Amino acid sequence: MTRRVRRWVLAVGGAGLAALLVAACPALPPFGGATHPYGDRVVHESLARQTANTIASVNFDQRAFDTLGELGILFASVIGTVVLLRQTRDERRAAPEPAAVSLPVRRYALIVLPVALLTGLYVVAHGQLSPGGGFQGGVVAATALHLLYLGADYRALENVRPIGLYEVGDALAASGYLVTGFAGLLGGTAFLANTLLPYGTFNTLASGGTVPLLNAAIGMEVACAVVVLLARFLDQAVEIEKESGS
Amino acid sequence: MNHLLPLLVAAPLLGAALLVAGGRRLPRAVAEPVGCVVSAGTAALAIVLLLNSSPPLVEWVGGWAPKDGESVGIVLVGDGPGLGMAALASLLTLAALVYSWRYFDEPPRRHAGSFPALMLLFQTGMCGFAVAGDLFDAFVFFELMSVVAYALTGHRVEEAKAVQGALTFGVVNSLGAYAMLLGIALLYARTGELAMVKIGRGLDAHGGPDALTLAAFVLVLTGLLVKAAAVPFHFWLPDAHAVAPTPVCMLLSGVLVEMGAYGVWRVYGTVFDGPGGIPAADVERALVVLGVLTGLVGAVMCWYQRHIKRLLAYSTVAHMGLFVIGIGSLTPEADDGTALYILGHAGVKAALFACTGILLDRYGSVDEHALYGRARSLRGVAVLFVLGALGLAGLPPFGTGLGKAVTEEAVGGPLSVVFVVVSAVTAGAVLRVAAHVFLGAGPEPRDVSAYETTGIREEPETRHRLSRVPDTMTVVPALLLAGSLAVGAVPGVARLVGHAVSEAGSGGAFTSPHWTPAGVLLGLLSTVLALGLAALAVSRPEPFGEQPWTEPLRRLQSGHIGDYVAWTLAGATLLGALALPGILS
């Protein structure tokens, strides 16, 4: 299609959809309304299971099956990216030049790195209590590791980052989540049932039954997945080159 | 028994995780059997559950069974159609894994487990979507099967066409999924629930349909119809299916797009069915119009292809049109017919792709013109290919024939003409390919159009060009065809399918689909028409070759992501316009 035809199709389609959606907006309950039946039930159940962060209770207990699917998506995209960004027959690796990093930047990165890593771990560990959890903490920890790229250089990063191990870690974390689920089933209740462990004392680290376990599994999964994803892209951006002369 | 429902998801996912956890040392000789065993185990589980699915199984994951009718958990519904789709997806995954056994492309270095792991994840996504009774949960697994499908489609990264097709597939389908999620958010805003049945009740409690119901309907169906490749959401399909590795094509055409149609059936029946949903007449109008358009566009485009996989992909588009008509006519008999048709079609289409894969690996081409007369020695494959083509036409007693006959009778009138024409034209195109490639019949086809995709210079998917066809690659299509035949020929199957579909759909009114003389005649008519068309096209290429009037239609299929997204928006508008009258009155 020519650009003009494309614009016309877009104009018609966009205008129609816009009209439809805008017409639907006034029919929605007004913003800030007080009716949230599902939400109210969720809060009730979360408190009954001693989980202070309701969102953690939804993600890792009440709707833990959604999180299982999401874990699958994350896992699939990691394998997918590894497969899609593999080194093909017509490509070779070029060792990157050691980059000269100015001393203040290096110091800054090396100081921030442990802090950021610890922050990530803290955020994962307190998932069932305060805002945050496996998703957020995992991303923070994985990104923190890449401060090494800033602080030292690419080769230093490669040394602390054996990608194969992170791939295995990713898979083990996923298995851990599933095994916890199976334990619920074998324990006599149902898949992913949070009935095996005591619910503990409200607002402590060991509260919420299996919520902290699943949360930790997701934290590990996300951290490993992000490390592998970033590594694959860095690899492409920095190392892999097309074979010259082919 | 219902406690086992989540295992349909958990088992293949665990298998995939273990394959990756095996790490870089895992040899291919271990990875592939593990993949097959896990896939087969899941398939067995799906079948066992299917046989116990009357009355339908209901499982609240995590033991969150409703208290006073209210639950906070996720519900899985294991009824006949859901578990049937899960079983179909599992069996096809198994077939694809066996087909790719040992011969499929060299795995990425030190990642021998990645291909079987992705296939298992694909199975996970499809099973999860099939048994989902919660709308957001359905979205999550919908997204899972899509994500895996993008990665698998682009698996052969050294092929320019493959990566482009996969990217188009990814962008268009992701956009569709986001539209669906917007629709889910609208429904949640209105009803405050996520379980499909409860959303439906919430809509009914709110009163008649209004702009919000329509918007939610359009958004959710846009997501599902993109997957189901209904015109004008279909452009991504030929681009993706034609370039994916053959075992993946078998799954994409055999069951993935059908999941979209299944989703439409499920969501309409549970969410938009009641007095608060979209009136039946409007849904029927919208789906039947889109279905007829899809069938005709798919059939025309199918006829004019020379890239054999692309031709098969368009025939999938055309058949999806028929399935959408079947679902859209909203009668229990049409639902039965469509279910049988989907089962039969899956076997036939997967077998045809499998045969094409053999051609690719043997001759390094999937181009009808380039392969002219070259495959004379492959007699066994030729027989399978022709049988597949006849199955596509709906020759009794193939399952496709029974499904087509039952649906035709249910929709009646001019719509059954569409069924006959579409099945005859698509099967005719496949038979024409068979005559050219396996027999070298007629004059050698000449290149006419400049605006087309050829199948010359494709890389074989096996490590070396095959000198002899491995047994697994011929046994699999043969079994698939046998399965398709069994759906139509074994009387019990049709009765079971009819029982399962009516139990889940209409509830109470049981139907029993069976062969009728009229159905047999229509099936024979389609087959004879297909044979005639193929014979004419081979003997007299001129009047059946490229026609000027198809040129604009071909130019729409431009391979341009922007075009496809623009059409997706236009399609959503069309859907809204078609369903609008009931809201206004």
Next chain:
Amino acid sequence: MDDPLIVVALLLVAACATAAVAVRDPERQALVLAVLGTALAVLFTVLQAPDVGLSQLAVGSALTPLLLMLSVRKVRRRERGKGRTR
């Protein structure tokens, strides 16, 4: 009390989203997307969703732009390499 804050955050998000589409250079778009991610994180915090805000901050304003930048770098490097061998 919250309302003006919510309105401002919403308008900020809408403006950033428009800018992210209007900026045609992918490298600059990545930066605008990072700003959009932050704006969204602010909006989510104002809407009392600190969990989502936090993950949006980590993903939307760091991870996604980073991936975009790396892709741009890869694509540019190829184009430069092509220019050199010609």
Next chain:
Amino acid sequence: MMSVLPYLVAVWIFLTGCYGIVTSRNLIHAVGCLAVCQSATYVLLLAVGYRDGGTAPVFSDVEPGSRPVVDPVVQALALTDVVVGATVTALLLALVIQVSKRHGTVDPDELSELRG
């Protein structure tokens, strides 16, 4: 106006993102626009779950029952959605990189392998 503004913003973001994909001249830019489209879903979800005067549904420093809380379900859904979005973006970008390698361009107008 306030009662529908957040919804309208979500609609605006979604359509703007679609416009961006259709008119994009660079596939990386198109993937970025897709990420914009997706942010519409987060905005809509959280807007739907907001409650006037509500606080975050986290009870580590709020006495349960003392104040109304906003809907936690949509937050959990949005959280899932954010992660899904990032992974899909990563996968699509990986495909864009391969497209640039195999086609030598990332301009969708110049890709002409698949047509007809």
